[in-house]
Amino acid sequence: xxxxxxxxxxxxxxxxxxxxxxxxxxxxxxxxxxxxxxxxxxxxxxxxxxxxxxxxxxxxxxxxxxxxxxxxxxxxxxxxxxxxxxxxxxxxxxxxxxxxxxxxxxxxxxxxxxxxxxxxxxxxxxxxxxxxxxxxxxxxxxxxxxxxxxxxxxxxxxxxxxxxxxxxxxxxxxxxxxxxxxxxxxxxxxxxxxxxxxxxxxxxxxxxxxxxxxxxxxxxxxxxx
Amino acid sequence: xxxxxxxxxxxxxxxxxxxxxxxxxxxxxxxxxxxxxxxxxxxxxxxxxxxxxxxxxxxxxxxxxxxxxxxxxxxxxxxxxxxxxxxxxxxxxxxxxxxxxxxxxxxxxxxxxxxxxxxxxxxxxxxxxxxxxxxxxxxxxxxxxxxxxxxxxxxxxxxxxxxxxxxxxxxxxxxxxxxxxxxxxxxxxxxxxxxxxxxxxxxxxxxxxxxxxxxxxxxxxxxxxxxxxxxxxxxxxxxxxxxxxxxxxxxxxxxxxxxxxxxxxxxxxxxxxxxxxxxxxxxxxxxxxxxxxxxxxxxxxxxxxxxxxxxxxxxxxxxxxxxxxxxxxxxxxxxxxxxxxxxxxxxxxxxxxxxxxxxxxxxxxxx
Numbered sequence: 001x002x003x004x005x006x007x008x009x010x011x012x013x014x015x016x017x018x019x020x021x022x023x024x025x026x027x028x029x030x031x032x033x034x035x036x037x038x039x040x041x042x043x044x045x046x047x048x049x050x051x052x053x054x055x056x057x058x059x060x061x062x063x064x065x066x067x068x069x070x071x072x073x074x075x076x077x078x079x080x081x082x083x084x085x086x087x088x089x090x091x092x093x094x095x096x097x098x099x100x101x102x103x104x105x106x107x108x109x110x111x112x113x114x115x116x117x118x119x120x121x122x123x124x125x126x127x128x129x130x131x132x133x134x135x136x137x138x139x140x141x142x143x144x145x146x147x148x149x150x151x152x153x154x155x156x157x158x159x160x161x162x163x164x165x166x167x168x169x170x171x172x173x174x175x176x177x178x179x180x181x182x183x184x185x186x187x188x189x190x191x192x193x194x195x196x197x198x199x200x201x202x203x204x205x206x207x208x209x210x211x212x213x214x215x216x217x218x219x220x221x222x223x224x225x
Numbered sequence: 226x227x228x229x230x231x232x233x234x235x236x237x238x239x240x241x242x243x244x245x246x247x248x249x250x251x252x253x254x255x256x257x258x259x260x261x262x263x264x265x266x267x268x269x270x271x272x273x274x275x276x277x278x279x280x281x282x283x284x285x286x287x288x289x290x291x292x293x294x295x296x297x298x299x300x301x302x303x304x305x306x307x308x309x310x311x312x313x314x315x316x317x318x319x320x321x322x323x324x325x326x327x328x329x330x331x332x333x334x335x336x337x338x339x340x341x342x343x344x345x346x347x348x349x350x351x352x353x354x355x356x357x358x359x360x361x362x363x364x365x366x367x368x369x370x371x372x373x374x375x376x377x378x379x380x381x382x383x384x385x386x387x388x389x390x391x392x393x394x395x396x397x398x399x400x401x402x403x404x405x406x407x408x409x410x411x412x413x414x415x416x417x418x419x420x421x422x423x424x425x426x427x428x429x430x431x432x433x434x435x436x437x438x439x440x441x442x443x444x445x446x447x448x449x450x451x452x453x454x455x456x457x458x459x460x461x462x463x464x465x466x467x468x469x470x471x472x473x474x475x476x477x478x479x480x481x482x483x484x485x486x487x488x489x490x491x492x493x494x495x496x497x498x499x500x501x502x503x504x505x506x507x508x509x510x511x512x513x514x515x516x517x518x519x520x521x522x523x524x525x526x527x528x529x530x531x532x533x534x535x536x537x538x539x540x541x542x543x544x545x546x547x548x549x550x551x552x553x554x555x556x557x558x559x560x561x562x563x564x565x566x567x568x569x570x571x572x573x574x575x576x577x578x579x580x581x582x583x584x585x586x587x588x589x590x591x592x
Contacts, residue, residue, distance in 0.1 A: 119319050122280055125306035126313035128336030128381050133307075137332070141323040 007174060008182035009201060015090070015178060016158040019097040023105040023154045024147065026098070031109035032135070035116075049106050052099060061167025064096045068168060088170045093178075096168045097158045104153040112146020113139065145217040152213040156206050233257075235385065235419075237296075239276045239286035248272050248441040254434065256291060256385060256417040261432030261449065263422060265460055269441040270421040271316075274387050277419070278313050279306040290384060310338045312378030312386035312416075316394055318370035320362035326373050327358045330380055337382040343414065345380060351413065352376045352406055368399035372406060379410075385417040392427065400427075407431055408590055425465040429453070429509040430589040437461065454549060454556045456539045466547055467511035468557040472588075474499045474506060483528075483583075490552020491531040494583055506588045512547055514585035515559035517577045519569055527580040533557075535575045538566060550579055557581075 030049070034042060052060055068075045068086040074095075078086045086092035116139055124134035140147075162180040169176030171185065179198055186195035238251035248269040254260045264270050275281035277288060279296070288296040295304045320329050334345060349355055352372045362370060371391055378386055392400045404427075410418070411431060422428050428435060429449070436446040439460055445452050453461060454468050472488040477498050484499040485492055486506065499506060521530060533550040540546045546566055548559040559579060561571075571577065 119315070119317070120321060122306075123313070123315065123319040123321075124332075125280070126278055126311065126381075127333045127377065128307050128338050130305075130307050133336075138321060138323075142321075144323075 008177050008179040011177065012159050012179040015093055015097060016155045018094055019101060019158045020151050020155045022098055023101060024151060027105035027109050027150060031106045032113055034110045035113035050103050053103050057163025058167060060100060061164040064099065064164065064168050068092050068095065087168060088172060088176060090175050093165060093169045093176055096164050097161060100161055100164050101154045101157045104157045105150045108146045108149035108153065112143035116142055148213055148216045152209045156209045159205060160202065233291040235290050237277065237286065237288045239273065239284060241284045246441060250438065250441065250443040252436055252443040252446045254419060254436065258433035259411055259418045259420050259431050260434040260436065261420050261422060261428040262436045262438060263425065263428050264438035266423055268438040270438055271389055273438065274389050274421055278311055278387060279304060279309050310384040312381050312383035314375050314378050314386065314388040314391045316390045318374040320370055320373055322362050326354065326360050329373060329377050333377045333380040337380060339382040341382050343379055348376045348379050351409055367395050368402045371403060383416065385419060388418060388420045390422055404430065412590065426509065426587065429469050454558060456537065456549065462541055462547055466558055466560060467509060470508050470510065470555045472506055472508050473504065489554040493581060494528045495586055495588060496584055499588065506590060509587040510557050510581060511585060512558035512560040514582040515557060516580045517548060517559055517561055518580060519577060521578060528583050529581040531579050533577060533579045535571060535573050535577060537573055538571065
């Protein structure tokens with residue numbers, strides 16, 4: 001490897017990519033439920049989903065460490081199932097990232113679903129669409145800007161995570177040593193040149209991702225009628 | 226009620242309460258031609274239509290379509306919206322904005338719930354959609370969008386189509402643009418249509434059968450002509466009171482630009498030229514455009530003076546009354562003041578002359 005940052009960068013991109021894919025799948029039914037329900041649990045659920053925004057990552061990381069650790073409920077089950085621990089592993093990082101970035105996927109989707117016109121869904125049903133069909137053929141395409149926003153924000157947020165990774169994943173090259181950890185390491189060892197190039201890369205990726213989101217959503221007003 | 230063999234109709238009884246409003250409507254609609262549902266705003270027309278489509282929940286009631294049970298809430302039967310073979314045309318077009326016109330039609334066609342009685346080409350031709358195919362819904366005029374919405378509803382191979390005031394959101398010019406298309410659907414298709422409107426002129430032009438809703442109840446139903454002159458219906462005895470008769474064009478007088486038409490009660494001169502190929506036309510005669518006299522007046526601008534017999538005088542709370550007149554097999558209404566009734570000593574059974582203001586008579590093709 002000619003460039004010392006390549007490994008952590010690729011690992012970060014892989015982690016962010018997998019996390020984003022999983023999050024879009026999980027956030028879709030959750031955001032749909034939040035956008036339609038009148039249940040009194042709605043507000044509780046919204047608070048739970050939003051918690052990672054306000055919690056210090058170290059607090060979140062600490063509880064995840066306990067949950068995912070070999071003595072924790074989820075960690076023990078995972079050890080029984082696979083023989084290896086969730087903490088200080090890539091899989092553990094994916095689970096932690098999904099929780100950490102959940103609000104960044106759910107909130108844009110919920111906003112998109114809430115702005116859908118219920119009358120369009122009714123029209124789809126009268127045209128012979130089942131509820132499920134109407135979701136995929138009308139609600140989803142009309143919520144594309146929400147999906148672009150959810151994907152970009154989840155991806156960028158996961159790419160930049162530090163505290164949670166440090167608590168749950170540690171600093172194992174090729175397994176949990178993501179780009180933000182590598183930057184911290186470089187600074188600690190006074191290797192400012194590496195820290196600069198890694199930081200500049202992350203800055204460029206974040207800028208490009210947000211630019212992409214705004215460009216994609218610019219020509220797609222939510223209501224063009 | 227038990228369906229006779231071969232008789233296809235829609236029978237329903239629905240009850241639901243939403244705040245102060247209670248819908249408690251039961252009747253039968255024939256599954257042929259266009260059936261109008263008329264009532265003032267707030268009478269429950271839209272709610273009733275939504276019940277028939279399965280969109281209004283929760284609801285108590287029964288719905289039988291051509292002998293099949295679609296809904297029977299005491300019996301636990303309720304077909305989901307997509308399982309009801311209906312086409313629904315809403316007040317606003319509700320086209321999918323992520324698809325173009327052609328995509329909106331494809332959407333319906335791919336989900337059709339039975340053999341397609343009506344090919345896509347035929348629908349496109351009937352509604353004049355050819356030129357609109359690649360357009361996005363946002364670029365269509367209100368009238369164009371509503372035509373696409375009607376076409377989309379027809380392409381689902383429905384057993385009947387529900388139309389909820391499809392012209393109400395349009396201005397008069399756009400309405401006049403769509404009405405000929407609805408006339409064509411009426412004349413050329415066998416798909417029954419249930420047409421909700423608060424506009425009596427629209428109902429008189431398009432419908433064959435009429436249900437009157439008032440305060441959430443179906444207060445009258447029957448053939449259009451007979452319901453219009455039934456009497457005793459507050460919503461049909463005010464400004465909108467009038468009748469419909471079927472007539473046949475006889476000859477055109479080019480000098481005065483008038484057409485002579487005949488109906489069972491006599492002949493009428495109507496302004497303008499009525500195409501000779503329209504074998505039968507439908508005349509809408511408003512009660513306020515008919516006046517009565519005992520003897521033929523010498524000088525009057527009224528062209529049409531027909532002998533008639535008073536069947537019944539319907540008094541109401543107003544200073545005017547509705548006089549029901551028999552002309553041949555038809556019945557028309559005249560609005561006159563109480564004072565005139567007293568001074569002319571009008572009473573049931575009298576022979577009188579009905580003066581019909583030609584310029585006010587509206588006509589439309591009949592099917």
